Amino acid sequence: MISIQKTKKLWMIGTVLVILFVSSFSTINNSIQPIKAVTAEVENNEDEETAYLKFASQAIKQSDNSSAINATIQLPEAAKGPPIPAKGYLVQQIGDGLYWLTDGAYQTMFMVTAKGVVAVDAPAELQRAKSVAKNASMVPPIPTVTFIKNHTLQIGNQSLKLDYYGVNHSPGNIFIYAPKQKVLMLVDVIFPGWVPFPYLAIAKDTAGFIKAHDIALNNYDFDTLVGGHLTRLGTRNDAIVQREFVSDLEKAAAQANQQVSFGEIAKQVGGGQPNPWLIFSKYIDAVGENCVNSMLPKWENRLGGAQQFMSTHCFTMAQSGRIDPTVQALLQNSTFVYK
Secondary structure (H helix, E strand, C coil), rough: CCCCCCCCCEEEECCCCEEEEEECCCCCCEECCCCCCCCHHHHHHHHHHHHHHHHHHHHHHHCCCCCHHHCCCCCCCCCCCCCCCCCCEEEEECCCCCEEEEEECCCEEEEECCCCCEECCCCHHHEEEHHHHHHHHHCCCCCCEEECCCCEEEEEEEEEEEECCHHHCCCCCCCCECCCCCCEEEEEEEEEHHHHHHHHHHHHHHHHHHHHHHHHHHHHCEEEEEEEEEECCEEEEHHHHHHHHHHHHHHHHHHHHCCCCHHHHHHHHHHCCCCCHHHHHHHHHHHHHHHHHHHHHHHHCCCCHHHHHHHHHHHHHHHHHHCCCCHHHHHHHCCCCCC
């Protein structure tokens, strides 16, 4: 924690952004100890995402010295980040009082102002969580200031622009922009150097997830991207690369849905007593295989995790293209031309 006697808290949220304002802060040096994340997702349990990210972080740390790991995990250069010190976390200044904090798996940012420190974190839907929690103290405090579309936080000569465009990764996931530093923080949408976490980062809205890439590139003049996870800071080019990945995935999923016939799969399964779930299982496998075979040649050596997670991304995009009218429209606009 930060060793300061007088503190004042200001919670800002677009249902995901939590800002801690600490007054009487004088310097960024040894007074900073490992910062406890103010998020139920990280503190309450170690879900499969947390476990994977810890594994990936450890693999990266050992990749230069362990032939066994290198034999099983071939990471593209774009996926590699800075080494994490023995203390377990790294703090670097992005510029003009804006800092990046990472342990190699999770990352966030904080801003130093003349009046205090603004720390950014991203738990979602706190009010609903508090209403169902058996131990309400495990949920961060409910924010005192909320907004529907946008809000600008101004503290001294520093500012953060907060924008909400609708559901993408999760309800309330907002765009956090530092205009002076040209830094955009967007959690669990763009993963610099890597494919997204499984199933398009467990996106609650596939069309919103796709749209978030265009919003980031079209609405913000940023040089640096804080993605919330994995090994390094991102750049504008990382956002462009992932938009290309998502565009290719749209094309591959549309192609797979078009080329794989449910009727043909049903004939192949055969048998006397119909088993619809068996037919659907084989059909989904065939669609996924078609999509993966289209995607891997271009991306398996370009982004980390492509071999491990491509089938999950194909599943989400293809199935969304079958049941979500907006995604159907997006996939219909796709072509089948690959670079």
